[in-house]
Amino acid sequence: xxxxxxxxxxxxxxxxxxxxxxxxxxxxxxxxxxxxxxxxxxxxxxxxxxxxxxxxxxxxxxxxxxxxxxxxxxxxxxxxxxxxxxxxxxxxxxxxxxxxxxxxxxxxxxxxxxxxxxxxxxxxxxxxxxxxxxxxxxxxxxxxxxxxxxxxxxxxxxxxxxxxxxxxxxxxxxxxxxxxxxxxxxxxxxxxxxxxxxxxxxxxxxxxxxxxxxxxxxxxxxxxxxxxxxxxxxxxxxxxxxxxxxxxxxxxxxxxxxxxxxxxxxxxxxxxxxxxxxxxxxxxxxxxxxxxxxxxxxxxxxxxxxxxxxxxxxxxxxxxxxxxxxxxxxxxxxxxxxx
Numbered sequence: 651x652x653x654x655x656x657x658x659x660x661x662x663x664x665x666x667x668x669x670x671x672x673x674x675x676x677x678x679x680x681x682x683x684x685x686x687x688x689x690x691x692x693x694x695x696x697x698x699x700x701x702x703x704x705x706x707x708x709x710x711x712x713x714x715x716x717x718x719x720x721x722x723x724x725x726x727x728x729x730x731x732x733x734x735x736x737x738x739x740x741x742x743x744x745x746x747x748x749x750x751x752x753x754x755x756x757x758x759x760x761x762x763x764x765x766x767x768x769x770x771x772x773x774x775x776x777x778x779x780x781x782x783x784x785x786x787x788x789x790x791x792x793x794x795x796x797x798x799x800x801x802x803x804x805x806x807x808x809x810x811x812x813x814x815x816x817x818x819x820x821x822x823x824x825x826x827x828x829x830x831x832x833x834x835x836x837x838x839x840x841x842x843x844x845x846x847x848x849x850x851x852x853x854x855x856x857x858x859x860x861x862x863x864x865x866x867x868x869x870x871x872x873x874x875x876x877x878x879x880x881x882x883x884x885x886x887x888x889x890x891x892x893x894x895x896x897x898x899x900x901x902x903x904x905x906x907x908x909x910x911x912x913x914x915x916x917x918x919x920x921x922x923x924x925x926x927x928x929x930x931x932x933x934x935x936x937x938x939x940x941x942x943x944x945x946x947x948x949x950x951x952x953x954x955x956x957x958x959x960x961x962x963x964x965x966x967x968x969x970x971x972x973x974x975x976x977x978x979x980x981x982x983x984x985x986x987x988x989x
Contacts, residue, residue, distance in 0.1 A: 655681045660716075664719065670947070673947050677948060684710065685700055686700070686706065705735075715950075716741070717770075718741065718743060723748055725742050725752075725756070726747050738765045741770050757965055769962055772942040772945075774836055775942040785929060795904065798878045799899040801896055803893065805883060806855075822861050825859055826862045827867070832970055835973045835974060838869055838871070839970075841901070842877060845870055847869075847870040847988045847989060848986070851981065855884055866880055888911075889912025894913065895912050897912070898912055905921050906920040914935075976989055
């Protein structure tokens with residue numbers, strides 16, 4: 651990979667795909683060769699050679715890397731088609747596959763074929779979480795005690811919720827955790843290690859949503875650290891762009907607290923003090939999530955060039971799916987679930 655450009659094809663041209671296409675187009679050493687979507691007009695709108703099926707895309711372009719930008723129901727078939735066509739680097743959007751069993755099977759099939767299968771879990775690549783991880787590792791907050799994230803995107807109110815952007819959200823039988831909460835399952839384990847127990851209290855507020863859209867999830871991490879996802883998709887937070895951080899967070903330790911604000915700013919307040927110090931400034935990126943899509947994609951390309959495994963392999967991501975399933979079992983049984 652170090653001696654040539656990586657040829658990237660994309661499957662899917664829905665709402666979120668715009669961030670994938672834009673990020674690939676801004677990366678050195680990447681050549682976008684085509685886009686496929688059942689809606690051929692949407693594929694053509696990307697400005698790339700357009701195809702109505704994955705098979706046509708793969709036959710015509712022979713990509714080095716396939717980027718799957720589709721809902722979970724389509725992941726397994728797309729990965730298998732790519733493997734059958736000889737593609738050996740595949741990125742799939744999250745939440746990966748329809749369920750854990752399917753994800754485990756597809757992951758094993760990719761490994762047996764000698765392919766690198768990556769899950770596009772981009773929140774750990776948001777620049778503020780990289781800063782927070784480095785500050786915690788450097789001892790800024792002392793011994794970590796706990797963290798809380800208040801998910802407040804403010805996009806789930808009323809009968810028209812999500813219909814203009816991702817209408818399938820309304821029909822997902824599992825929503826808040828399966829579609830969105832997985833981001834913080836992965837982010838919390840990125841910061842504090844894999845949880846060994848979870849407790850969840852989930853609820854549905856908006857009646858037009860099939861699944862849960864609010865709730866609390868408590869994670870038990872190594873070394874006594876506790877994290878809380880306080881999620882509510884109907885409420886908002888103070889931000890000019892509600893999809894930048896999607897909420898606010900506190901990361902607390904024996905020596906002080908790191909705070910994440912809706913503008914992407916991270917501050918530190920020493921224990922016993924009232925003044926906050928700016929650790930990283932307001933994020934300048936106007937698009938989604940601090941340009942985390944590009945940071946993830948660049949991480950994969952860098953790993954390919956260096957011949958090293960990326961952070962976000964499908965094998966590693968199976969842990970996120972196991973934790974997700976435990977969260978739903980906890981909510982159903984009203985008890986803490988050990989992992």
